Amino acid sequence: xxxxxxxxxxGYEATPFFVWGMYSEKEIAPDAYEVQEIIINDSIRLDNTSxxxxxxxxxxNSPLWYFIALKNNDNIDPTINFLRSKLxxxxxxxxxxxxxxxxxxxxxxxxxxxxxxxxxxxxxxxxDHLKIINIKVHYSDQKIIADSNFIIGEWKQ
Amino acid sequence: xxxxxxxxxLFNRERKFLCRLVYSTVFLLLIYDLISSTALYxxxxxxLIYPYVDITYILFNLSHAGDIVTGSLILSYCFSIFLFLxxxxxxxxxxxxxxxxxxxxxxxxxxLVYNGYGAHHIHSKVGILFISVPFLFIGNNFMFTWEAVxxxxxxxxxxxxxxxxxxxxxxxxxxxxxxxxxxxxxxxYQHPDNNFSNLYYFFFNHYFYADILxxxxxxxxxxxxxxxxxxxxxxxxxxxxxxxxxxxxFMADAFAFELLILDVTLIYSFRTEELINSFVYSSRAxxxxxxxx
Numbered sequence: 451x452x453x454x455x456x457x458x459x460x461g462y463e464a465t466p467f468f469v470w471g472m473y474s475e476k477e478i479a480p481d482a483y484e485v486q487e488i489i490i491n492d493s494i495r496l497d498n499t500s501x502x503x504x505x506x507x508x509x510x511n512s513p514l515w516y517f518i519a520l521k522n523n524d525n526i527d528p529t530i531n532f533l534r535s536k537l538x539x540x541x542x543x544x545x546x547x548x549x550x551x552x553x554x555x556x557x558x559x560x561x562x563x564x565x566x567x568x569x570x571x572x573x574x575x576x577x578d579h580l581k582i583i584n585i586k587v588h589y590s591d592q593k594i595i596a597d598s599n600f601i602i603g604e605w606k607q
Numbered sequence: 608x609x610x611x612x613x614x615x616x617l618f619n620r621e622r623k624f625l626c627r628l629v630y631s632t633v634f635l636l637l638i639y640d641l642i643s644s645t646a647l648y649x650x651x652x653x654x655l656i657y658p659y660v661d662i663t664y665i666l667f668n669l670s671h672a673g674d675i676v677t678g679s680l681i682l683s684y685c686f687s688i689f690l691f692l693x694x695x696x697x698x699x700x701x702x703x704x705x706x707x708x709x710x711x712x713x714x715x716x717x718x719l720v721y722n723g724y725g726a727h728h729i730h731s732k733v734g735i736l737f738i739s740v741p742f743l744f745i746g747n748n749f750m751f752t753w754e755a756v757x758x759x760x761x762x763x764x765x766x767x768x769x770x771x772x773x774x775x776x777x778x779x780x781x782x783x784x785x786x787x788x789x790x791x792x793x794x795x796y797q798h799p800d801n802n803f804s805n806l807y808y809f810f811f812n813h814y815f816y817a818d819i820l821x822x823x824x825x826x827x828x829x830x831x832x833x834x835x836x837x838x839x840x841x842x843x844x845x846x847x848x849x850x851x852x853x854x855x856x857f858m859a860d861a862f863a864f865e866l867l868i869l870d871v872t873l874i875y876s877f878r879t880e881e882l883i884n885s886f887v888y889s890s891r892a893x894x895x896x897x898x899x900x
């Protein structure tokens with residue numbers, strides 16, 4: 451507990467000595483909310499919001515959100531940007547280990563084939579074509595309205 | 608004639624009972640992971656990693672251990688089997704601390720893989736790690752570490768409270784509704800006729816009530832501070848922790864029920880006189896003054 455308290459005072463997390471600060475950051479209204487649709491074999495929409503256990507949904511959604519964050523950051527791991535801004539010239543000590551510590555192009559390119567395998571496992575369907583659509587939506591008058599969408603990832607046999 | 612000065616024999620009965628109770632629950636949680644397709648061999652060699660700035664994950668990635676085990680179907684199958692077996696053997700032989708040590712190592716590895724490759728450092732599984740620690744000990748040391756885990760349980764909820772308090776998020780007018788929208792809009796987009804849709808839309812249109820919910824949760828977390836001064840309200844705190852888990856699920860679609868395993872330290876905590884007695888016994892045993900009945 452002592453290590454956890456020290457970690458908390460420093461605001462630094464070292465698993466398993468967690469900082470229990472979830473939902474304590476002031477929330478700011480985003481310009482738009484993003485929703486993902488997972489289309490299997492051009493006809494089946496995988497239900498990534500209910501229908502599976504919370505743990506399954508975590509493994510369907512969380513890696514996908516990080517993949518989208520990588521794509522939106524020009525295929526550079528956002529943690530690299532964060533550490534560069536914090537460490538400045540001291541980042542040179544981490545640079546040689548970048549490919550081991552963070553997601554490089556080979557890991558990013560391997561995401562869609564892995565995602566297809568994982569979804570095959572949980573859905574029990576052979577997937578020939580997988581499409582991930584990112585949709586920008588907003589809430590208005592008891593409805594969620596789609597504003598725009600684009601394909602963020604695709605895998606074809 | 609029975610010698611009771613040996614502190615290692617103290618609380619053996621309680622330890623065995625609690626060990627079987629805790630690991631039977633852990634076994635059910637492992638089954639839940641299996642049903643959820645998140646056992647190690649079911650992850651199909653995940654590729655994206657997320658160490659962030661956590662030294663434990665950084666060292667884990669540097670070791671390549673995660674890639675080696677998850678990358679091999681045989682190794683990941685063996686790992687999952689050993690994890691289940693270690694849990695079962697603990698239930699059968701709660702006195703054999705080697706199995707508890709083995710389980711702890713294996714589960715910590717699973718914990719790092721689950722979060723590291725899941726691209727988000729989820730906290731709820733950590734309850735299983737912390738509740739395992741007291742069973743590495745026997746006698747007085749078991750009881751003292753059990754009590755320490757009780758204090759850790761109180762601390763983590765109090766920590767939730769303090770972070771919100773010092774970051775002033777409880778003063779943010781739309782904090783509750785923004786959390787709800789961020790986490791629930793995907794569900795409402797795909798399932799506009801969900802059972803809770805009308806209720807969620809009510810909160811979306813009357814954000815004042817969502818903020819009341821958020822602030823109620825914040826105050827409930829603060830109530831755990833009372834546990835540092837008295838054990839009288841421990842059962843009440845168990846009910847609050849359950850309400851908070853339901854609140855996390857309702858407001859943020861976050862599954863925090865695995866953390867409730869730590870509640871067993873609030874349900875079964877040792878009385879102050881037992882703590883004092885055991886301390887006296889162990890002191891006497893150390894000085895050779897064993898008590899003889």
